[in-house]
Amino acid sequence: MSVLERFAAGDIQAFESLFREHQGQVYGWIVRIVRDPSAAEDLTVETFWRLYQHRDRLDPNGNCRAWLRRVATNLAIDHLRRSKPAELLKSEPIDEKQMDSLEQQQVRAALRGALMSLSPKLRVVVQLVLIEDESYATVAESLGISLSAVKLRMFRATRILRKKLQQRGLQL
Amino acid sequence: MINKNEYNAELDRLRNDLQSAIPPIANTHPRRNLWPRLLQRIETPPLHVSFRTPRMPWFDWALLGIAATSLVFFPALIPALLYHL
Numbered sequence: 001m002s003v004l005e006r007f008a009a010g011d012i013q014a015f016e017s018l019f020r021e022h023q024g025q026v027y028g029w030i031v032r033i034v035r036d037p038s039a040a041e042d043l044t045v046e047t048f049w050r051l052y053q054h055r056d057r058l059d060p061n062g063n064c065r066a067w068l069r070r071v072a073t074n075l076a077i078d079h080l081r082r083s084k085p086a087e088l089l090k091s092e093p094i095d096e097k098q099m100d101s102l103e104q105q106q107v108r109a110a111l112r113g114a115l116m117s118l119s120p121k122l123r124v125v126v127q128l129v130l131i132e133d134e135s136y137a138t139v140a141e142s143l144g145i146s147l148s149a150v151k152l153r154m155f156r157a158t159r160i161l162r163k164k165l166q167q168r169g170l171q172l
Numbered sequence: 173m174i175n176k177n178e179y180n181a182e183l184d185r186l187r188n189d190l191q192s193a194i195p196p197i198a199n200t201h202p203r204r205n206l207w208p209r210l211l212q213r214i215e216t217p218p219l220h221v222s223f224r225t226p227r228m229p230w231f232d233w234a235l236l237g238i239a240a241t242s243l244v245f246f247p248a249l250i251p252a253l254l255y256h257l
Contacts, residue, residue: 019206023207024202031199035194037202037203045206107189112194130187158183
């Protein structure tokens, strides 16, 4: 009997095994989207709670990892929708090694501001593909949309970012 | 209209600029063991939700009442309301 089958039958130890196996991957994915460790922890717990709730409908031969990533992505996007952009900017880590000129700091602030002005569904694509270097295919699978839809979102996001930066006198 | 090469070059520039403004997340592991929190969540009984006493502030009820009364006395507002929804 596989771990998934035992979990579907209500075995809490099997659930713990699943949790230990996947928690790092789920947390790592969420924190790349929400960029806030404590929110990522809450959402990781929420993701596995959803898995526990749906255990009787789980396909023992299904891809648990893909299911978890899809749920984690949706929860993370919901979190971005609820959060204020200022809160998200506040949680950004500051790289102390960067001793920038005022101009460079302004450019970085403009980039952050432009990114935060995007809607969560566009921002997620930009963050995962351009900042975290995830592939379009991985992002498409996690969002439950086609590869071309991800590329279209990226195109739209780039257009908006270009416009926002031009309004601040910056060029891409 | 930009061609594919220009677009890809623009994406590369944007990637570099964004990564310098917002560095990729370095630590992708949780800071603590989350299993006890999950267990606690599982063991916590769900909140009792009563349909008789929904948790809605009194001013929401007042607004709802005013809106409903307005629609009763001024039915011409309904198309305008639907248009704006």
